Amino acid sequence: MAQITHLAVIAGLLTSGVPAAAKNEPPAAASKPEPAAAAPSPGEIVAQASSDEWVRIAPKDLLVMNLAADGQGKARQVIIQLMPPPFSQGWIDNIRKLAATHWWDGTSINRVQDNYVAQWGDASEKKPLPAGLATVPESEYTISSQAISDARYAAGFSERDSYAQSVGFIDSWPLASNNASSEPTYWPVHCYGAVGVGRNYAPDTGSGAELYAVIGHAPRHLDRNIAVVGRVVEGIEYLSSLPRGSGPLDFYETEAERVTINSIRLASELPTAQQPQLEYLSSDGATFARYVDARANRRDPFFIQPAGGVDICNVPVPVRRVRGK
Amino acid sequence: MAQITHLAVIAGLLTSGVPAAAKNEPPAAASKPEPAAAAPSPGEIVAQASSDEWVRIAPKDLLVMNLAADGQGKARQVIIQLMPPPFSQGWIDNIRKLAATHWWDGTSINRVQDNYVAQWGDASEKKPLPAGLATVPESEYTISSQAISDARYAAGFSERDSYAQSVGFIDSWPLASNNASSEPTYWPVHCYGAVGVGRNYAPDTGSGAELYAVIGHAPRHLDRNIAVVGRVVEGIEYLSSLPRGSGPLDFYETEAERVTINSIRLASELPTAQQPQLEYLSSDGATFARYVDARANRRDPFFIQPAGGVDICNVPVPVRRVRGK
Numbered sequence: 001m002a003q004i005t006h007l008a009v010i011a012g013l014l015t016s017g018v019p020a021a022a023k024n025e026p027p028a029a030a031s032k033p034e035p036a037a038a039a040p041s042p043g044e045i046v047a048q049a050s051s052d053e054w055v056r057i058a059p060k061d062l063l064v065m066n067l068a069a070d071g072q073g074k075a076r077q078v079i080i081q082l083m084p085p086p087f088s089q090g091w092i093d094n095i096r097k098l099a100a101t102h103w104w105d106g107t108s109i110n111r112v113q114d115n116y117v118a119q120w121g122d123a124s125e126k127k128p129l130p131a132g133l134a135t136v137p138e139s140e141y142t143i144s145s146q147a148i149s150d151a152r153y154a155a156g157f158s159e160r161d162s163y164a165q166s167v168g169f170i171d172s173w174p175l176a177s178n179n180a181s182s183e184p185t186y187w188p189v190h191c192y193g194a195v196g197v198g199r200n201y202a203p204d205t206g207s208g209a210e211l212y213a214v215i216g217h218a219p220r221h222l223d224r225n226i227a228v229v230g231r232v233v234e235g236i237e238y239l240s241s242l243p244r245g246s247g248p249l250d251f252y253e254t255e256a257e258r259v260t261i262n263s264i265r266l267a268s269e270l271p272t273a274q275q276p277q278l279e280y281l282s283s284d285g286a287t288f289a290r291y292v293d294a295r296a297n298r299r300d301p302f303f304i305q306p307a308g309g310v311d312i313c314n315v316p317v318p319v320r321r322v323r324g325k
Numbered sequence: 326m327a328q329i330t331h332l333a334v335i336a337g338l339l340t341s342g343v344p345a346a347a348k349n350e351p352p353a354a355a356s357k358p359e360p361a362a363a364a365p366s367p368g369e370i371v372a373q374a375s376s377d378e379w380v381r382i383a384p385k386d387l388l389v390m391n392l393a394a395d396g397q398g399k400a401r402q403v404i405i406q407l408m409p410p411p412f413s414q415g416w417i418d419n420i421r422k423l424a425a426t427h428w429w430d431g432t433s434i435n436r437v438q439d440n441y442v443a444q445w446g447d448a449s450e451k452k453p454l455p456a457g458l459a460t461v462p463e464s465e466y467t468i469s470s471q472a473i474s475d476a477r478y479a480a481g482f483s484e485r486d487s488y489a490q491s492v493g494f495i496d497s498w499p500l501a502s503n504n505a506s507s508e509p510t511y512w513p514v515h516c517y518g519a520v521g522v523g524r525n526y527a528p529d530t531g532s533g534a535e536l537y538a539v540i541g542h543a544p545r546h547l548d549r550n551i552a553v554v555g556r557v558v559e560g561i562e563y564l565s566s567l568p569r570g571s572g573p574l575d576f577y578e579t580e581a582e583r584v585t586i587n588s589i590r591l592a593s594e595l596p597t598a599q600q601p602q603l604e605y606l607s608s609d610g611a612t613f614a615r616y617v618d619a620r621a622n623r624r625d626p627f628f629i630q631p632a633g634g635v636d637i638c639n640v641p642v643p644v645r646r647v648r649g650k
Contacts, residue, residue: 071396114562115517115641138629162485162636192440192542202629217517217542217638221623224630237439237569244562298546304463304527305549311487311636313542316440 039299053285062267090136094208108258113250115216142185169283188228191313218313364624378610384592415461419533433583438575440541467510494608513553516638543638
């Protein structure tokens with residue numbers, strides 16, 4: 001036993017490199033059996049997607065947050081993709097106005113709760129909001145089926161879910177639905193990295209000035225109780241690795257603990273050279289379907305027992321920098 | 326809109342304090358309606374458990390990891406509860422031997438991957454293992470139904486699950502089962518905080534010297550593919566808030582990045598005064614059932630729409646310090 005090589009690698013979420021096995025060639029005959037079925041990993045499947053399966057994210061849909069540099073002077077940038085219509089657009093309109101007026105500049109990360117959320121906004125609670133923000137009703141937490149394409153939803157995904165009658169993807173956004181009922185609605189779900197709108201007790205649904213990102217196991221009990229407006233597509237580690245707060249609800253208790261937000265801008269308001277060039281894998285393509293299947297049934301060499309299912313928040317949507325940008 | 330109070334608190338996982346409403350008294354008549362049904366939160370339900378519903382964790386089942394102090398000189402202790410029989414005992418016997426021989430002292434945290442795991446062991450891969458460690462077969466990833474009480478499992482929990490035919494708790498450990506099949510087995514699941522045994526490709530199931538803790542959304546595709554041996558019951562924030570690695574699979578690439586493990590000991594081998602005194606809420610009690618129901622159907626004042634379900638990894642088992650210890 002002592003000779004065992006114990007650099008034990010537990011399988012990564014996305015691995016790079018595409019071995020021959022990933023090209024669906026039959027395993028070569030060999031005196032030693034090939035490891036398992038040598039099926040491609042989810043990451044290898046994604047790497048094989050054709051370029052037309054990747055969708056560029058428009059600069060108006062990207063929120064770029066620059067935090068103060070860390071203790072070693074390293075820059076920390078968090079990039080958020082805002083949800084497309086028809087979801088949560090009332091809050092998102094507010095968020096675009098807040099960014100355009102530079103409202104968040106000089107505010108801070110105020111709360112980091114382990115296995116839950118990192119939350120930011122004005123710690124003083126006294127900074128006036130810009131004029132013209134909408135008051136968004138609770139009814140916008142869900143969208144009626146008339147407003148979206150049931151067919152595209154159904155094509156995306158349909159596994160057993162612990163919280164809803166079904167789950168699926170539209171435009172590569174994870175959604176849930178009570179679509180077996182007589183008046184079906186759809187709603188975005190709180191997966192890791194989801195960005196939502198902090199609020200007080202009902203009927204206040206929040207202005208959008210106070211935001212949070214999920215940094216733990218999907219808190220899906222928040223679905224339909226608070227607005228999901230986007231997801232972190234780059235740099236979430238600058239939120240998830242922050243020290244946890246020590247106050248009630250894990251808010252930071254002192255100014256020294258808070259992390260200053262230097263700026264939050266829509267990418268469309270940045271000089272072209274500073275606009276992040278990102279793209280996501282379309283949930284309408286054949287590769288996405290193969291990717292979901294592989295997440296539910298891991299058959300790449302590390303795995304012994306495919307699960308036969310997967311929850312929607314364990315299917316992270318692939319997002320990448322556009323090549324060379 | 327500008328007058329809105331925007332200290333927006335999104336609901337905490339466990340809140341302290343037990344308001345009158347939590348004692349199941351009818352809401353008082355009032356000119357203003359009480360917020361929602363004023364039902365107790367999951368945390369308030371747990372706070373009402375009687376003392377005989379709390380189970381002391383034996384010192385032989387606690388692994389105490391002392392990391393090197395952080396940059397501010399603050400001590401960092403991570404406490405792990407090992408699984409009880411009949412689960413994963415081959416690896417756990419190895420782990421007790423490794424702790425007894427102080428094998429981990431001077432090793433390090435070597436990998437931190439965002440939304441996945443923190444992993445530790447001997448970065449050199451050359452440290453000899455102690456004699457007498459068992460080689461544990463893959464078959465021990467699951468337990469046959471003869472070895473456990475189906476009745477207690479069934480009483481614990483049974484929500485729709487995305488990965489298995491059922492899920493439940495025994496001795497307050499989250500489990501899954503294919504119990505609708507002719508030869509049912511049970512297995513522990515990878516929830517946030519789960520501790521598992523790193524391994525290489527099959528048939529190597531790992532010695533137990535290389536361990537990891539889940540610090541992200543439950544990677545349940547690892548269930549039955551790698552051994553779960555315990556869970557972090559205190560101090561996981563010292564792992565989850567570490568900087569993420571920059572090498573392949575997010576391993577740290579340099580000695581400077583690694584976090585030294587000063588020691589790992591079974592609590593039973595520590596002086597009595599240093600033994601952590603911890604207890605968990607029994608999954609056999611009435612309070613646990615109420616707690617699960619409240620996690621699935623949040624009715625405390627913040628919530629508008631109870632989900633009607635919950636996944637097992639969104640039901641964290643309450644663990645606390647024994648009063649005054």
